[in-house]
Amino acid sequence: MNPQNLHSVDEELVAAYIDGDVTTEERQRVEAAMATDEQVAWEVNTMRQTVELLQDLPAVPLPRSFVLTEDQVADVLLERRSRAPTPAAQTPPPQEPADSPWQRFLRFLNGGDLALRNAAALAAVLLVLFYVAEVQLQQNQTGTPDGAGEQLSQAPSAPQAQVTAVGGDLSQSDGAVAVEPSSGDSQTADTEGNAGQDDDEAEFGVMSVGEQDQQTGDSAKQPVAAAEVKPESAAAAPAASADTQQSGSENVDNSNQVLLTVFRYARILLVLAVIALWLFSRVRSRGSRA
Amino acid sequence: MDQDKLIELSLQGDLEAFNQLVIEYQGLGYGVAYRLLDDPDSAADALQDSFIKAFRALENYRGGSFKSWLMRIVVNTCYDHLRSRQRKRTESLDDMPVDEEYVVQLTDRSESPHEFAERRELQELIISAISSLPEVLRTAIVLRDVEGYAYEEIAEITSAAVGTVKSRINRARGRVRDYLGKNAELLPSVYRHSLK
Numbered sequence: 001m002n003p004q005n006l007h008s009v010d011e012e013l014v015a016a017y018i019d020g021d022v023t024t025e026e027r028q029r030v031e032a033a034m035a036t037d038e039q040v041a042w043e044v045n046t047m048r049q050t051v052e053l054l055q056d057l058p059a060v061p062l063p064r065s066f067v068l069t070e071d072q073v074a075d076v077l078l079e080r081r082s083r084a085p086t087p088a089a090q091t092p093p094p095q096e097p098a099d100s101p102w103q104r105f106l107r108f109l110n111g112g113d114l115a116l117r118n119a120a121a122l123a124a125v126l127l128v129l130f131y132v133a134e135v136q137l138q139q140n141q142t143g144t145p146d147g148a149g150e151q152l153s154q155a156p157s158a159p160q161a162q163v164t165a166v167g168g169d170l171s172q173s174d175g176a177v178a179v180e181p182s183s184g185d186s187q188t189a190d191t192e193g194n195a196g197q198d199d200d201e202a203e204f205g206v207m208s209v210g211e212q213d214q215q216t217g218d219s220a221k222q223p224v225a226a227a228e229v230k231p232e233s234a235a236a237a238p239a240a241s242a243d244t245q246q247s248g249s250e251n252v253d254n255s256n257q258v259l260l261t262v263f264r265y266a267r268i269l270l271v272l273a274v275i276a277l278w279l280f281s282r283v284r285s286r287g288s289r290a
Numbered sequence: 291m292d293q294d295k296l297i298e299l300s301l302q303g304d305l306e307a308f309n310q311l312v313i314e315y316q317g318l319g320y321g322v323a324y325r326l327l328d329d330p331d332s333a334a335d336a337l338q339d340s341f342i343k344a345f346r347a348l349e350n351y352r353g354g355s356f357k358s359w360l361m362r363i364v365v366n367t368c369y370d371h372l373r374s375r376q377r378k379r380t381e382s383l384d385d386m387p388v389d390e391e392y393v394v395q396l397t398d399r400s401e402s403p404h405e406f407a408e409r410r411e412l413q414e415l416i417i418s419a420i421s422s423l424p425e426v427l428r429t430a431i432v433l434r435d436v437e438g439y440a441y442e443e444i445a446e447i448t449s450a451a452v453g454t455v456k457s458r459i460n461r462a463r464g465r466v467r468d469y470l471g472k473n474a475e476l477l478p479s480v481y482r483h484s485l486k
Contacts, residue, residue, distance in 0.1 A: 011456070011457050011460040011461065012456035012457050014460050015456045015457070015459045015460035015463070016441075016456055019434075021441065046467050047460070047463050047464065049467075049481050050466050050467040050470065051463060053412070053416055053481065054416060054420075054431065054435035054436055054463075054466065055435055055436070055438075057325075057413060057416060058413070059317075059321060060320060060321050060324045060325075062317055062320050063320070063330060063334055064334065065313070065316070066312055066316045066319075066320075066334075066337055066338055066341055067312050068305060068308065068312060068341055068342065068345060070305060072342055073305065073342060073346065076346050077303050077305060078303075079303075080301060080302055081302070081303035083303075084301075084303050085302075
C-alpha cells in the first residue's frame with residue numbers, strides 16, 4: 001500500500017485510525033501498511049501530530065450571555081402564547097379539600113371592599129345600640145308591675161301615691177294584693193297594729209299620708225268603719241296627688257314618644273345603610289377585580 | 291429540567307425555558323462560531339442570530355439530538371455570515387485584535403515570556419491554517435479536532451454521510467499539516483522536522 005493509494009482509497013480509514021475509531025482488523029491493516037511503507041507511516045504520524053496541535057488550541061471564553069429577550073422574538077412569542085393551552089387547562093390544579101359551610105360563610109362575609117365593609121359593620125353596631133336603647137325606653141315607659149313596685153317602695157313620697165293608687169285598683173279588682181310597707185311607712189304599720197290583724201285592713205295596708213292620718217284618728221274605736229272608708233279615700237287621694245304628677249308624666253311620655261320615634265326611624269335607616277354599604281362593597285370589589 | 295420539557299415549554303411561548311437551553315449550549319456554539327469565522331464580533335453576531343433562528347424554527351425540530359440540530363443552525367448561520375460579509379482578510383496575524391481575557395487564559399505562570407510568545411505564535415498559525423480551509427473542510431476539522439464532536443454528530447450537523455465526514459476530516463488534516471509545514475520555523479522542535 002503506497003501513500004497515494006492510502007490517501008485516495010483509505011483516507012477515511014486513516015482518519016478513523018488516528019481517532020481510534022477502527023476495528024481490530026482495520027487497525028492491523030493500517031499498521032501493516034505503515035510497517036511496509038515509510039510514506040504511509042509518515043502520512044499517519046504527521047496527521048496524528050497535526051491533530052495534537054489542533055486539540056491543544058484553548059477553549060474560547062464566552063464574551064457575553066446570548067439569552068434571548070422578548071423583543072428579539074416578540075412575534076413568535078405572541079403567536080405561540082396565543083396557541084398554547086391555558087395553564088389551567090394544561091395542568092389542573094390539585095383539588096383543595098371542600099370548605100365547610102361555615103368557612104364558605106366566613107369567606108362570603110370577608111369578601112368585598114374593606115373600607116365599605118367596615119362602614120357597614122359600624123352601621124350594624126349603631127343599629128344594635130339604637131335597638132337596645134329603644135327597648136330600654138319602652139320598658140321604662142310601660143313598666144312591669146314588679147318593677148314598678150320595687151321602684152316605688154324605695155321612693156320617698158310621690159311614687160308612694162302611685163303605688164297606693166295601684167294597690168287600690170288591685171284591691172278593687174280581686175282584693176288579694178299585699179304590698180309590703182316600706183321603711184318610710186312605719187306610721188302605717190303602727191296603725192295596722194293598732195287596728196288589729198284584720199284581713200280587710202291588710203288589703204289596704206299601704207295608703208297615702210292623708211289617708212293614714214284619717215285612719216289613725218279612727219282606728220282605735222272604729223276599725224270596721226275605717227276599713228269601709230278606705231276604698232273611697234284610696235280612690236280619692238290618688239286622684240288628688242295624680243293631678244300634680246299627671247302633667248309631669250305626660251311631658252315625660254311625650255318626650256319618650258318622640259325619642260322612640262326617632263329611634264325607630266334611625267333603626268330603619270341604619271338597616272338600610274348596612275345593606276347598602278355591604279352590597280356596594282361587594283360590587284366595588286368585583287369591579288376592581290375585573 | 292428535562293431538555294424535552296424545556297423544548298415543549300418553548301413551543302408554548304415560554305422564553306425562559308428556551309433561555310435555559312441557550313445557557314446550556316452557548317459555550318459550545320460560540321466555540322464553533324469563533325473557529326469558523328475567526329472573529330469574535332462576527333462569531334457573537336452569528337451565534338445570537340443562530341439562537342433567534344433556532345427559537346423561530348423550533349417547530350421543525352423533530353426529535354433526535356437537539357445539540358446537533360442547534361449546531362447545524364450555528365454552522366449554517368456562520369456560512370451565511372461568511373458569504374454575506376464577503377470579506378477579505380486584510381489584517382495580518384499581528385494586527386488581529388486580542389481579547390484581554392483570552393490572553394490571561396493563555397498565560398501559564400510556569401512558562402517564560404519567550405515561551406508564551408512562541409506558543410501564541412503557534413496558535414495563531416494553527417488558526418490561520420484552519421481559516422485557509424474551504425468551508426466544509428474547516429467545519430469538519432473544527433467540529434472533530436477542536437470541539438471534539440463524534441463522527442455521527444458531525445454527519446448530522448453537516449447533513450453528510452459518516453464516510454464523507456471522515457474523508458473531509460482526513461483531507462482537512464492533511465491541508466493543515468501542509469500549511470504548518472510551510473511555516474515550520476514557528477513549530478515546536480518536536481514537530482518542526484517531522485512536518486517538513
